[in-house]
Amino acid sequence: MNVLYYLREFPKLSETFILNEIYALKQRGHNVAVFAIGGGHKSITHDEFDTLDVPLGYADVPDPAGAAKSFVSTLTAHSCFEILSTDVPLKTNVGNVLWAGQCIEFLDDLDWDLDCIHSHFATPYPLPCSYLSTYYGVPFTITTHAHDIFKEPVGDYTEKLLSSADRVVTISEYNREYMRDRFTFETPIDVVHAGVRSDKFDTTAPAEDRRVLTVARLHPKKGITTALEAIAIVAQEVPNVEYHIVGSGPQYDELANRVSSLGIEENVTFLNDVSDAELVAEFEAARCFLLPCVITESGERDGIPVSLMEAMSMRTPVVSTTTSGIPELVDHEENGLLTAPRDPDATAESVLRLLQNDAEWREFSHRAREKILDEFSVQTQVDGLLTTFEAARRRSPTDQPTRAIGKSAHPE
Known part of the structure; x- marks a missing residue:
């Protein structure tokens, strides 16, 4: 062809x-x-x-x-x-x-x-x-x-x-x-x-126990404001939780100010855009991938974010929402966890499950990789x-x- x-x-x-x-x-x-x-x-x-x-x-x-x-x-x-x-x-x-x-x-x-x-x-x-x-x-x-x-x-x-x-x-x-x-x-x-390239996004390296990761353009439809609010709740129970955000975009200043107002400066790191090698390293270290997508007032929304696929290919269980086509990728309670959009309490509860429940984490990790190999490579x-x-x-x-x-x- x-x-x-x-x-x-x-x-x-x-x-x-x-x-x-x-x-x-x-x-x-x-x-x-x-x-x-x-x-x-x-x-x-x-x-x-x-x-x-x-x-x-x-x-x-x-x-x-x-x-x-x-x-x-x-x-x-x-x-x-x-x-x-x-x-x-x-x-x-x-x-x-x-x-x-x-x-x-x-x-x-x-x-x-x-x-x-x-x-x-x-x-x-x-x-x-x-x-x-x-x-x-x-x-x-x-x-x-x-x-x-x-x-x-x-x-x-x-x-x-x-x-x-x-x-x-x-x-x-x-x-x-x-x-x-x-x-x-x-x-x-x-x-x-x-x-995604399942051969490129693959690892058997152990994750950091307290590491949460987002990879996304810094845009309101990604729901990162909800993610920050959820991390603030998680930090009350896991004070040393680490939240890394990879990406750039128009919402950076707003999100940085929200970090300050929530008092989670010690927990959150903005990494801007990174190379392929750095991206894979971030996925390897993540215990949980967080992307609580929403529909904006103008109707903007994600389709099925590729970063969710990359995380699942790397055997990193995800927390996301029921927005748009995401449930076609993430099977709730099978290979990840889904919440309603704009619900920081439910999002925080899901993140804590993945940080604290080793047996459940291992099951989700295995099934996440299988879903990518079967349908999203x-x-x-x-x-x-x-x-x-x-x-x-x-x-x-x-x-x-x-x-x-x-x-x-x-x-x-």
Whole structure:
């Protein structure tokens, strides 16, 4: 299979699941190329990115005068008016047209023929994919996640984008049911759980008895305010509990102030963003992984957080909530513990169970790893994606001439 990934940013620290699936596809012998509008977080070390051997193309953003000229020439040369959307900012419309033209130039330099175009997140940025799909006579598929479908108001472009795809992928049954209720598009929806590299996230090292860990973007939907309030309660019974928070984000100042107001400065450590090796070390040391996700006032929520999967793969039992698709991963009282959102007392009680009950901890630890191996590894993710790609190829219109990719594909 020869696949183009058309992405907003690559690599992005909070989107390691995209890097994982590209890496796994390449490891299986498939050809993958990536065209990204932005370069993402290249300063953070990712083992997969460092060894990723795929063609990478990044969009060029010209100055305003050059952008206007390029916009007119690209729009004229390719007649790609379908990319434009009335509810998208002018700057984004102009960029989408430019990036479509640049992507065609990138693809024409490849030495293999394209089979499928795939993107992630139903934002305005993948709007060129439908045009590129028609241009090359190949199917277009897209994976939806969380903020792109949950955060209100959802733009009209979302319906347009998902209607234009040959198949839509989403990461949970919860998401699929939500989209069927929220939107009217008739594109088939496949559920493909995001997965993690179970070989990378694995350990038999003993955990620190009093260590609790969160790995997350510092955003209200992660429920870290509830986590801090729960740790303050836990500290009354386990005064030397250690709570490590890995990640960065817009809520840092608010959370740091909350730590001070709760008087738990000696218990809480903010570690910011870390390397892969440091992340694995944090998981190894954790007795309990804590992520009490919530739905915000604007409707934002997680899908199924990848950090929960990484923790479970590392045999670290988790405490989370019944929000969105999380119960599809965490089986309450089987491989972890779930509470209602925004309930620090119940969250604290669950954390104390995992810190103090060794027999229960061992059972949860074993079953957590089993759940990942059975349903949430990157290999099962790629199996599902390949099934979607093949189904999209069967569904894609056959009356269009396929345009071969290569320097001779479009003669003068």
